[in-house]
Amino acid sequence: MVKAADLNEEQHVLNMGWGKISWLYGQEIDPAGQMTFGQVYIHAGQENGRHRHPNCEEIIFVLSGECDHSLGDEMYHLKPGMALRIPQNVLHHAKVTSWEPCRMIIAYSAVDRQTVGE
Numbered sequence: 001m002v003k004a005a006d007l008n009e010e011q012h013v014l015n016m017g018w019g020k021i022s023w024l025y026g027q028e029i030d031p032a033g034q035m036t037f038g039q040v041y042i043h044a045g046q047e048n049g050r051h052r053h054p055n056c057e058e059i060i061f062v063l064s065g066e067c068d069h070s071l072g073d074e075m076y077h078l079k080p081g082m083a084l085r086i087p088q089n090v091l092h093h094a095k096v097t098s099w100e101p102c103r104m105i106i107a108y109s110a111v112d113r114q115t116v117g118e
Contacts, residue, residue, distance in 0.1 A: 019041045022038050033111045035108060042065075055110050078094075
């Protein structure tokens with residue numbers, strides 16, 4: 001059975017200190033699914049810590065703002081309309097370089113996305 005998520009539910013918004021993550025689909029919403037999907041914003045001048053996802057790959061798509069995004073030993077400057085695929089288990093993080101927050105769509109290839117900090 002396919003489950004429709006209520007995108008207005010505040011219970012799926014996490015305050016991370018550096019910004020917020022809003023889960024639109026994932027294990028807590030539909031345990032029978034196979035993906036995790038959401039949006040994230042990182043405050044201007046802030047960054048999330050380097051981390052990896054041992055059980056899935058991630059795709060990010062920038063909606064607004066700009067960031068420098070590490071991917072292993074590489075660095076990419078991302079602007080609105082750009083996407084980046086992060087392979088499973090590769091260390092990465094984003095640092096906002098614009099005056100405004102960086103908003104991104106995030107998608108993972110597992111419903112039980114795991115995150116491990118560096």
